[in-house]
Amino acid sequence: HIANGMYGLILVEPPGGLPPVDREFYVMQGEVYTSQPYGSKGKLTESVGRLLKEDPEYYVFNGAANALTGDNALTATVGETVRIYFGVGGPNKTSSFHVIGEIFDKVYQLASLTTEPLSDVQTITVPPGGAAAVDMKLEVPGEYVLVDHCIFRA
Numbered sequence: 001h002i003a004n005g006m007y008g009l010i011l012v013e014p015p016g017g018l019p020p021v022d023r024e025f026y027v028m029q030g031e032v033y034t035s036q037p038y039g040s041k042g043k044l045t046e047s048v049g050r051l052l053k054e055d056p057e058y059y060v061f062n063g064a065a066n067a068l069t070g071d072n073a074l075t076a077t078v079g080e081t082v083r084i085y086f087g088v089g090g091p092n093k094t095s096s097f098h099v100i101g102e103i104f105d106k107v108y109q110l111a112s113l114t115t116e117p118l119s120d121v122q123t124i125t126v127p128p129g130g131a132a133a134v135d136m137k138l139e140v141p142g143e144y145v146l147v148d149h150c151i152f153r154a
Contacts, residue, residue, distance in 0.1 A: 002129075005030060005063055007089030009131055014114045021135060022080035029097070029126075029148060030063065030089040031056035054092045059148065068146060081105075081137045084146075090128025096149035097132065098123040101142055108133040123149045 001007070009026060033050040034040070034057040050056065061067040068074055076082050088095045106117040107124055111131035126132050138144070 002089055002091045005032065005060075005089070007087075009085055009087045011085060012113075018083075018113060018133075021083040023076050024083045024085065025074050026085050027061055027068070027074075027146060028063070028087045028089050029095045030060050031091065031093055032058040032060060032065075034058070051091070056093070059093075061146065073143075074146075076138055078138050078141050081135055083133060083135050085111075085131065085133050086124075086126060087111075087131035088126045088128050092128060093150075094128065095126045096123050097126055097134075098147050098149040099136065100145045100147060102136050102138075102144050104134040104136050106135040
């Protein structure tokens with residue numbers, strides 16, 4: 001099921017909840033292993049050979065290549081604090097999650113919402129099947145791009 005994109009996050013907040021923020025977003029990273037080349041239209045079939053070689057045809061956010069861009073971009077206003085719940089469905093690759101132009105003010109590593117968060121972090125490592133939550137305050141206007149800092153995947 002995971003190799004076919006059937007994964008997600010479940011949020012269980014600690015008693016009393018988390019500190020409030022202005023906006024919350026849910027983002028999942030995954031890989032798609034197809035027999036067809038990148039950009040093919042229509043039904044795509046899974047390539048077990050590519051899966052076993054850990055050679056995906058697509059890296060996706062929320063199930064789509066080139067997601068969270070253009071009309072689908074996440075939006076917020078300068079001065080707002082944004083929380084991103086970020087998970088990796090895998091099935092194989094670890095993500096080095098980064099937002100270009102931002103530093104995470106708080107990082108709940110490994111999705112541990114009951115331990116003290118890290119502060120002032122640029123990039124976080126999230127394993128397949130793992131998750132994290134990050135808070136950041138947007139201080140200047142601009143486009144902040146979410147990437148896997150393993151740059152060839154960006």
